[in-house]
Amino acid sequence: MANASLMAATRGADWVDTAPNYAGGRAEMSLATALAAYPDLCVSTKVGFVPAGAGHIGVRAGALSAADAERGHCLTADYTAWQLARTKLMLGRTPDLVFVHNPEHTCPDGEITGRLYNTFLALEEACSQQIISAYGVATWRGFSSGLFDVPTLIELAAKAGGPNHHLWAIQLPVSLVHLAPVAQALDGHGPLADALTAGLEVFAAAPLHGGEIPGLVTPELSELINPGKAPAETALAVVASAPGVKRVLLSTGNPEHWGQAAEAVGRPPLSPDVLRRVVDVLGT
Structure with missing residues (x-):
């Protein structure tokens, strides 16, 4: 991850997204070098999942129960505070943004609102x-x-932090496989449209669905969406053009792939008419 981040930073990337549980629990520490070399590079990380090998440390510190360590996910106030302090130490700096990582994970029915509110308080x-x-x-x-939904998140953040709360962004999968948010946004509703209205940043995750999508894009579909462009560029153009999307999260250590992806994301957006045709052809 460090090499990939350095490569992206040298080619103009201004943001890197990570999590304590990525790369077998080593992701944040490996980023410290890149962040030190590029102090203007912004970084977002996450809290929720217990990093590999850190469960017993959290238990010994009194921040994590043995049961939560076994489950591998925790959003209690004690664990959140402990993980944030650990994250700052690993990164070597204050993160610009911390995401609550899959708050729905192992959450009993009917308890998600309370879990989110308590985490927002922390x-x-x-x-x-x-x-x-x-x-x-x-x-x-x-x-x-x-x-x-986004209005619920805004309400909970205002309850936890008042009118000047610090809820700033959402991250969700947006791709040719996950087209529902795009279709909804074109009709003026759903998380992308709600985030745009609320002034929240939208980070589009898994835009190539783990590298599977380029192999699924037929020449006919590519010509429909983005004539003359490679399948990966075509798929990324759809994500980058979705209403409300501000950042597209890419994962590659290949400089050529990075350059192609950055070019695709940086082009003028596809028109709503083209996006609607994509939705009509592929469905949601």
């Missing part, structure tokens, strides 16, 4: 102590399953 406290600068919610299925 994150607002961390912001007041300048341990972090802002927070958000990164979810794989929270929006798509109807467990919560």
